[in-house]
Amino acid sequence: MLSFIMLVFGFxxxxxxxxxxxxxxxxxxxxxxxxxxxxxxxxxxxxxxAPELAVSLTAALQGANEIAVGNVVGSNIFNLxxxxxxxxxxxxxxxxxxxxxxxxxxxxxxxVLLLVFIAPDLTISRIEGVIxxxxxxxxxxxxxxxxxKNRDTLESEEDEITMPPLMIGVNIVLGLACIxxxxxxAVNGATGIARMFGLSxxxxxxxxxxxxxxxxxxVTSLVAARKGQNEIAMGNVIGSNIFNLxFILGVSAxxxxxxxxxxSIIDALVLIGISIVxxxxxxxxxxxxxxxxxxxxxxxxxxxxxxxx
Numbered sequence: 001m002l003s004f005i006m007l008v009f010g011f012x013x014x015x016x017x018x019x020x021x022x023x024x025x026x027x028x029x030x031x032x033x034x035x036x037x038x039x040x041x042x043x044x045x046x047x048x049x050a051p052e053l054a055v056s057l058t059a060a061l062q063g064a065n066e067i068a069v070g071n072v073v074g075s076n077i078f079n080l081x082x083x084x085x086x087x088x089x090x091x092x093x094x095x096x097x098x099x100x101x102x103x104x105x106x107x108x109x110x111x112v113l114l115l116v117f118i119a120p121d122l123t124i125s126r127i128e129g130v131i132x133x134x135x136x137x138x139x140x141x142x143x144x145x146x147x148x149k150n151r152d153t154l155e156s157e158e159d160e161i162t163m164p165p166l167m168i169g170v171n172i173v174l175g176l177a178c179i180x181x182x183x184x185x186a187v188n189g190a191t192g193i194a195r196m197f198g199l200s201x202x203x204x205x206x207x208x209x210x211x212x213x214x215x216x217x218x219v220t221s222l223v224a225a226r227k228g229q230n231e232i233a234m235g236n237v238i239g240s241n242i243f244n245l246x247f248i249l250g251v252s253a254x255x256x257x258x259x260x261x262x263x264s265i266i267d268a269l270v271l272i273g274i275s276i277v278x279x280x281x282x283x284x285x286x287x288x289x290x291x292x293x294x295x296x297x298x299x300x301x302x303x304x305x306x307x308x309x
Contacts, residue, residue, distance in 0.1 A: 002192070003188075003189045003190075003191075003192030003193045003196065004189065004193065005189070006185045006186070006188055006189030006192070007185070007186055007189030007190055007193065008189075009182075009185055009189075010181075010182045010183065010184070010185030010186030010187075010188075010189055011182065011186055012182070013178045013179075013181055013182025013185065014178070014179055014182035014183060014186060014215060014216070014219045015182075015219060015223070016178055016182075017174070017175045017176065017177070017178025017179040017181075017182055017219075018175065018179055018216075018219040018220045018222075018223040019175070019223050020171045020172075020174055020175030020178070021044070021047065021171065021172060021175030021176055021178075021179060021220060022044075022175075022220060022223050022224045022227060022229060022232060023163075023171050023175075024163075024167075024168050024169075024170075024171025024172035024175055025039045025040070025043055025044050025172060025232060026039075026227075026229055026232065027163045027167075027168045027171070028043070028168050028172065031165065031168065034147045034148070034150075035096075035098075035147055035150065035231065036229060036231040036232050036235070037096050037098060037099060037147075037231040037232075037235045038143060038144070038147040038235075039232065039235070040224075040229075040231055040232040040233070040234070040235020040236050040239060041099075041103060041143055041235040041236075041238065041239035041242075042140070042143065042144075042239060043172070044220060044224075044232055044235065044236045044239065045235065045236050045238075045239025045240040045242070045243050046239070046243055047172075047176045047179070047216070048179065048216035048217045048220050048236060048240055049216075049217070049240045049243045049244055049248065050176070050180050050216070051180065051183055051184070051212075051213040051214075051215075051216060052071060052072060052075050052213050052214075052244055052248055053247075053248050053251075055068075055071055055213060056068040056071060056072065056248045056249070056251075056252045057248075057251065057252065057255075059252070060251070060252040060253075060255040060256055060258075061255060063256055068248070068249060068252045068253075068258050069114075069118065069124070069249065069258060069260050069261075069264045070261070070264060070267070071213065072244045072245060072248055072249055073114075073264060073267045073268055073271055074267065075213055075214045075217075075240075075244055076111070076240075076241045076244055076245065076271055077267070077270060077271050077274065077299070077302065078211060078214045078217075078218075078299065079214055079217050079237045079240055079241055080237060080241065080271070080274055080275065080278065080295070081274060081278075081295045081296065081298050081299035081302070082211075082214075082218065082295070082296055082299045083214065083217050083218045083221045083222075083236075083237050084221070084233075084234065084237045084278075084287070084292070084295060085291070085292040085293070085294070085295030085296040085298075085299070086218065086221075086222060086292065086296060087221045087222055087224070087225040087233045087234070087237075087292070088225075088287045088288060088289060088291060088292030088295070089289050089292040089293060089296070090222055090225045090226055091225045091226060091228065091230075092286055092287060092288045092289060092292075093225065093230045093233060093234055093286070093287040094230050094285065094286055094287075095230075095234065095282050095283075095284075095285050095286060095287055096230070096231050096234065096235075097285075098146070099231075099234055099235065099238060100279075100282060100283055100285075102142075102143075102146075103143070103235075103238045103239070103242070104238055104275070104279055104282070106139055106242055107238050107241045107242050107245075107275060108272065108275040108276065108279070110135070110241070110242055110245040110246050111241075111245060111268060111271045111272045111275060112272060113132070113135070113245075114245055114249065114268055115265065115268040115269065115272065118260045118264060118265060118268065119265055122259065122260045122261070122262060122264075122265075123257055123258065123259055123260060124249060124252075124253040124257060124258040124260065125253065125257050126253060126254055126256075126257055128253060129249070129250045129251070129252070129253025129254035129255075129257075129258075130250070130254055131250075132245070132246045132247075132249055132250030132253065133246070133247065133250035133251065133254065135246055135250075136242070136243075136246035136247045136250060139242060139246065179216045179219065179220065180216065182215075183212060183213070183215040183216050184212075186212060186215060187208060187212030187213075187215070190208045190212065191208055194208055217236055217237065217240050220232075220236055221233040221234075221236050221237060224236065234287075263309065270302065274295075274298065278291065278295060
């Protein structure tokens with residue numbers, strides 16, 4: 001009974017927190033005079049990636065970060081297929097040109113870089129971890145410089161009255177806290193229910209726990225899509241993927257080298273493949289419900305493959 005209560009309460013916290021978080025992030029973008037895309041790529045993406053960061057850093061500090069790559073790659077595949085797919089099903093997404101020309105290719109390049117690092121020796125070394133962090137710093141500085149260059153234009157076009165700075169901070173911090181706590185409660189509740197039905201620990205790990213760390217991205221992007229905040233919805237997806245691959249793996253590998261299972265090469269290839277395949281319809285400028293349905297179904301097939309392998 002407790003597991004059901006935790007699951008329901010966790011999802012309530014997730015939805016309520018995501019609503020406040022998106023509202024605060026949108027108001028922050030308006031007040032700073034920067035594109036909501038930048039806020040989606042940075043503050044929203046970094047915030048919703050907190051569970052992946054916590055899992056990977058804890059594992060690295062304990063010297064048991066073999067799960068780091070699987071956690072990150074699995075979360076990225078979920079983000080791209082389910083988070084973006086379901087968001088497009090809720091409301092067709094108008095794709096930002098900057099995201100298509102700069103950020104989506106960067107996310108793809110980061111996945112290729114990961115494959116280059118793990119394929120030869122099934123390890124991400126400390127030096128490779130530092131390289132990932134340097135690339136992340138370069139990407140972040142490029143995004144911020146581009147946003148500040150367009151700041152004056154955005155300020156002149158934006159006449160809407162924004163919420164007070166204090167309320168922006170409260171919405172972002174409180175919303176993010178509810179997202180993280182709600183996500184953990186939902187995972188614990190779902191795991192307890194799965195054990196009640198006799199599901200194996202391996203199956204629980206491959207499905208509920210893996211998906212659970214991406215619940216913040218999922219709910220936040222769905223709420224943003226429902227509110228018509230397309231830049232935040234897709235910026236969260238692509239920004240989280242960049243953050244996961246470059247920063248989380250970079251920090252984890254810098255602390256201690258990450259050994260990788262051979263199956264992670266296949267997962268990295270899957271991530272690269274879907275990044276290319278679904279980039280093609282996105283380049284048309286609008287991501288409709290049909291591609292969203294295909295993406296969600298693709299994830300179902302991928303999950304079935306994970307369970308069988």
